[in-house]
Amino acid sequence: MQPEIRHMGDRGLLVELGAGIDPAVNRRVQQLHQILARENLFGVVETVPAYNSLLVVYDPLRAAPEALERQIRGLCHFDDIGHPEQPPGVVEIPVVYGGESGPDLDDVAAFHGLTRGDVVRLHSGTVYRVYMIGFTPGFPYMGELPQALDTPRRETPRTRIPKGSVAIAQRQTGIYPVVSPGGWQIIGRTPVELFDPRQDKPSLLGMGDEVRFIPMTAEEAAQWPG
């Protein structure tokens, strides 16, 4: 598989390994990310994985982009390497759906002609893949949402979305780790801490993790430790 490699200025190579939101493409990105972490190529500062691409950031005074590009192409032999290292098990994330925790749940249900309960069952009845972490520290972009919940973004983004908000947009679902602006439809909230810079592993989730949402009541959330 030959990647498409584009320059991002004099410090980045954007390695594209396919198109679209596709688990097979995303697994290749994850593999190349892991390979580059192992190879520790001279002059590479960091790599940023996304849906279908890996941004390789380099120090232009240490690495020449032409040579780096050749090295990266030489490492893109995914069939020989097998599957990326998988995390153990599915991460379960409890969510209070609807009410003040999920102000858009009723709108989402109405948009699809479903009941609130249908939306909760559909959203919590799927195991999602974490395609990438981005936007803010620890924000997981997960998919793929059931077709029946495919919902456009809000026309006017909110300026202040509460920490822990669980949201959907098109065929994706995500969780806002800190208060931030955002345009996704908010259907619930989790008391789970998604990002803590004081921990050895600051982000609860990483690319390739599998996630399932578990409905909980507001009373249970109030009892949540921490």
Added chain:
Amino acid sequence: MARIDVLELLSPGILASLQDTGRLGFGRIGVAPSGAADSYACRVGNLLAGNLENAASIEITLMGFQARFRSEAAFVLTGADLQATLNGQPLHLWTVWRAAPGDVLDLPAPASGCRAYLAVGGGFHCPAVMGSRATNIGSGFGGYEGRALQAGDILQGHDPQDYLHRDGRSLPDTLKAVPTSDGVLRVLPGPQEDQFPVASREQFYETTYTVSGSSDRTGVRLEGPPIAKAPGAPDSILSEGILCGAIQVPGDGKPIILMNETVTGGYRKIAVVIAADLPLLGQVAPGDTVRFRKTVLAEARKLLQGVEAAVDWVRGHFAG
């Protein structure tokens, strides 16, 4: 190292925060580099003061900053000229000064540039979080309690009395980066340049843009004729990793130069500012005009070598 109170904030002005050379290596979990927008000014200020170049400095934005020294200290201001005074006496930039307890430092209003850097000899005390002292204001960690500085904050320093002898040291004029209000930023083609019609690309390089008042540490927003995308192309692309200096064109066609607080983005990048010009990007202020000139990788590399040679010279010349 003994820690003592060195500076009391009287007014932060528009925005003041502790920053260093940034937090690298955590893009995979969505953590942006943060750090000084003008890394050259931040690094050189610390070296003049006798610190390591990645010590924490206060990044001061545009106007209204005031602070009182609580101890004797050597200090340096670099970057933007915000018409700084100590007890009303004008201060040269890129020069080590000596303050006494009770002295009041004022940075009232910009003469040129956008961000000034205040370094003190011995450095401001600030625990590193994920390997850096830079403030990530959006997620609330690093720097001073994870937030922008406020009136009443008291910053501690490490043994500032040991650095007082550096008073009077000054940078040669040729190494002072002078921010202009009519900047030309040198760029390389962006990863999606080929997705813009030829006329749109030509327009991008011919336009003199005005920097919008809604620009901040996240991005420099530009006002000018909107850039048309290819007919039928969707507004956005799949999110991908981005770098400081990437120039994205959202649906309204008005370019935004992304800065150090963003790690992924979902718009097409028409061009990317070269590494050597990022310090200048950090000095672009609302109301300034900006033009873009296309360069090539070889020239970008030579220009960056020049920047690093200047920092090397400062490191060697002002050591000890």
